[in-house]
Amino acid sequence: MKSRFWQALIVLLRLGAHKKPVEINTVKFGKLLGVSQQTASRRIRELLNAGLITREVTRKGQAVSLTNEGVEALRELYLELKNVFEEVPKFLTLRGEVFTGIGEGSYYVDLPGYKKQFISRLGFIPYSGTLNLRLKSSIDVLNRKLLEKMPGILIKGFFDEKRTYGDVKCFKALINDSIEGALLLIKRTHYGEDVVEVISKENLRQKLGLKDGDIVEVKVFLE
Amino acid sequence: MKSRFWQALIVLLRLGAHKKPVEINTVKFGKLLGVSQQTASRRIRELLNAGLITREVTRKGQAVSLTNEGVEALRELYLELKNVFEEVPKFLTLRGEVFTGIGEGSYYVDLPGYKKQFISRLGFIPYSGTLNLRLKSSIDVLNRKLLEKMPGILIKGFFDEKRTYGDVKCFKALINDSIEGALLLIKRTHYGEDVVEVISKENLRQKLGLKDGDIVEVKVFLE
DNA sequence: ATTACTATTCTACGAGTAT
DNA sequence: TATACTCGTAGAATAGTAA
Secondary structure, eight states: OOHHHHHHHHHHHHTTTTTSOEEEOHHHHHHHHTSOHHHHHHHHHHHHHTTSEEEEEOSSOEEEEEOHHHHHHHHHHHHHHHHHHTOOOSEEEEEEEEEOOOSHHHHHHHOHHHHHHHHHHHSSOOOSSOEEEEEOSHHHHHHHHHHHHSOOEEEOOEEOSSOEEOOEEEEEEEETTTEEEEEEEESSOSSOTTEEEEEESSOHHHHTTOOTTOEEEEEEEOO | OOHHHHHHHHHHHHTTTTTSOEEEOHHHHHHHHTSOHHHHHHHHHHHHHTTSEEEEEOSSOEEEEEOHHHHHHHHHHHHHHHHHHTOOOSEEEEEEEEEOOOSHHHHHHHOHHHHHHHHHHHSSOOOSSOEEEEEOSHHHHHHHHHHHHSOOEEEOOEEOSSOEEOOEEEEEEEETTTEEEEEEEESSOSSOTTEEEEEESSOHHHHTTOOTTOEEEEEEEOO
16 A cells, blocks of 8 residues: 555544544645645545545535545554554563572582473573572562563472472573573572572583673573 | 655564664665665665664665654554554443333433433433333343443432432433433342333334334443 | 646656766 | 665646636
């Protein structure tokens, strides 16, 4: 459809021509479109020929209605815009400060009961160790809590002779906009709720040259 | 804004240029717009001058982003369309079968405690009598229940020496697409929930030539 | 009053091509 | 390859009017 038709259709929609015939003359219509009376007159005839409106000419002007086709064209435009503007965010970003844990990360990651699932569900063989991040801002903590409510990727817990190992929820993630990995939300952790752990197939500390106190950005994909 | 700009902005939105710079060359852009490479090139420069996009020319093409101004222009369009297409229905239609009641309708309508309010709130002097309608389809009964949850126009109850008279909720209505009146939802009625009553300044039975068993359509306005 | 025809102006497009 | 300039032309807008 010619792009100048859209403007005219939207003006008519604004006047309510999708519900009932709208009384309008070519001078007014021209003003609304920012064109001359002659052009407004021609525009109406163009829309008419395109089957987008119907009208009845009276002595005072014309009663113009959008046809179903006209309304549907606008609805299509609406739905397209809706898709963009009402889109649920597909990722969120957490920022946290690197710190050294007690080294249990590598122990857990290497447990076959977890490791097999990491490989199959995340698509990479995790490096033996986790990067601990402490969230510094309250908005990051809030976002972390939000993640707890999302489905994510659930790594099932298991048990051996000694003890049981809890479920781990994880999300695919991009670390510092460069390295792919995953964010782990470990249910039973001795850390507070301001701590998250990150894994990757790489040694993140080495690859990113990180030391304690550095800030790392994790883009978390919500599936 | 020139109407041919809208089409271009929407194409860019579709490509995600509101989120991140989009790699595109003028040939592709032209194809998407249905214009030549030259026109696409010119269009980009026009949008640039209008402050609707930013870009960076590379050897492979250009990385185009919508500016805030560009996104906001589209969002405004979106909100306008949303207003129209997500509009809550302003009326609903009930269909019911005419039947003869026990004649108490005219007694109630004529009670000054009600009548004064009908006149002031509905804008007409009601004919002394109500038209009783029995809803036949379950969808009509559902719609009637929906009406009970809507605010409507509340006619306050009152009491005299003998007894109390309950509240009456009513809605302006159009009967058989021709006569204005009101639908009454009477709280304490000996009829079931499949019955509604309709009043008007006219004698509806006479004016519409109705007899028992006829079907009447009531377009109920939800305020 | 209107709408809309005709003649004219103007602007937007695309072909050719420079960069 | 890209982008974007020049320029001839198609067609869109307007002024002047007719109906």
